[in-house]
Amino acid sequence: MRSTTANSALWRGFLAGLPFIIVVIPFAILFGVVATEAGLPLAQVMGFSFLVIAGASQFVALQIMQDNAPTLVVLASALAVNLRMAMYSAAITPHLGSQPLWKRALIAYFLVDQTYNLAASEYETRPEQSIGEKTLFFFGCMLPICPLWYLGTWVGAVVGETIPTNLNIDFIVPIAFLAMVAPALRTGAHIAAAFVSIVASLALFWVPFNLGLLLAALLAMIVGAEIERRLQ
């Protein structure tokens, strides 16, 4: 019985993650192509995707390296793009924080936009699950996403120049991420938070190192939480 519910949590996570291969595959391939064209050998291209495993920051690092910026600027810019993941880390802790250290380390390694946001949505809609089921759902989300990130990078690096890089894939990210967040707009507080996030992120777009998004997100969380508190 127990293993049946556990398997179904893993399977549900897998199914939740599956649609997002539509973002992962083209961008993984694109990273492989662009990194190879920039002159990186296969081992380094794969090193990026295995060790960093964060698309946007990998592209930022590559671009700034091609501008021959100082190493510190490369590191600061790429890491700043990933700071939102500290928020994910905090927000998933009430759900998965009681796991042993090695499992938390594994969760942290796979804590990407898709795994966090899909898991958070699942935990809100089915709060009665055990920590084991919640963990399996998380790893289920990871299964279609992260292996394809490595594989796609490899395909892009090896097949390389034969793949056109001017494909019109830029709008896949907004479509996929908006589809991921729209079902999470459950209450007025959620909608208000999303609205503040949009307005503040646009207003703070000039802030360097992508920190405008971080400020916008903090502001949006404050607004959401405050509305929830007042309505209680």
Place this chain on the structure above:
Amino acid sequence: MNFSTFEIWWIIAILGIGTFLIRFSFIGMIGSRKMPDWVLRHLRYTSVAVLPGLVAPLVIWPDATNGVTDPSRLLAAATVVIVGYRFKAVVRAMVAGTVVLFAAQALLG
């Protein structure tokens, strides 16, 4: 690129470790300790606070149009949000948004 192979490996390693530490930060340090209610209340809004702000500039100022606002993309994004919100269905929202994007681009040029 002016970086040596050795320097590039260093950059990859530090980005890997740094990104892992960002991801590990709270779940690693706090673990099973209870967080105060007011913190939990804020954290419940993480998804809706991060993702809309993350995509907003991509929707309003797309790179593909050199930052010029494109009605087709606005319509597509609005469709995804409305369908996703109304039906709580990720795939349906993605398909609807994609169809609207191509249709609008075909009609509006």
